[in-house]
Amino acid sequence: MSEYRIWPGTGKLFIRRDGKPIYLGSSKAQSLTLQRKKPAKLVWTQAWRRLHKKGITETNLKKRRTRSTKVQRAVVGLSLDDIKKKAAQKPDFRSAQRDAALKEVKQRKKDSKAKGNKGTSSGVRAPKVPKNVKR
Numbered sequence: 001m002s003e004y005r006i007w008p009g010t011g012k013l014f015i016r017r018d019g020k021p022i023y024l025g026s027s028k029a030q031s032l033t034l035q036r037k038k039p040a041k042l043v044w045t046q047a048w049r050r051l052h053k054k055g056i057t058e059t060n061l062k063k064r065r066t067r068s069t070k071v072q073r074a075v076v077g078l079s080l081d082d083i084k085k086k087a088a089q090k091p092d093f094r095s096a097q098r099d100a101a102l103k104e105v106k107q108r109k110k111d112s113k114a115k116g117n118k119g120t121s122s123g124v125r126a127p128k129v130p131k132n133v134k135r
Contacts, residue, residue: 002029002039011025075132077132
C-alpha cells in the first residue's frame with residue numbers, strides 16, 4: 001500500500017482474494033487496504049508522490065529557462081556604428097590614441113602654467129564636458 005520499507009520482524013502479510021500477497025508495514029496501511037482506499041489518493045503514500053511529481057531528484061529534472069539575448073544599443077554620446085568601430089580597433093591603436101591625448105593634456109597644462117593663468121583671473125571655471133561627447 002504505502003511502498004515504504006518493511007523492516008524484519010514488523011508488518012503483516014495479507015493475501016487478497018485473487019491470491020496476490022500484499023505486505024503491509026503498519027496497521028494504518030492494513031486498515032486503509034481493507035477499506036479499499038486507493039493509495040494514489042492518500043497524500044503520504046509513494047503512489048501519490050509519483051502521481052504528483054514530488055521528490056524528483058535534480059539530476060532527472062532539467063530546468064527550462066529562456067536565454068536572455070544581448071542587444072547592443074547606442075549610448076547618449078555615441079551611435080551604435082561608433083561603438084562597433086571602437087570595438088573593432090586594435091588595442092595598440094587605442095593605446096597610441098590615449099598616449100597622444102595625454103601628451104596633449106600635459107602640453108596644455110604646461111602652456112597654461114607658462115602663461116601664468118592670466119586668462120582665468122576672474123575665478124569662473126569653464127563647464128565640464130564629458131569625454132565621449134563630440135564638440
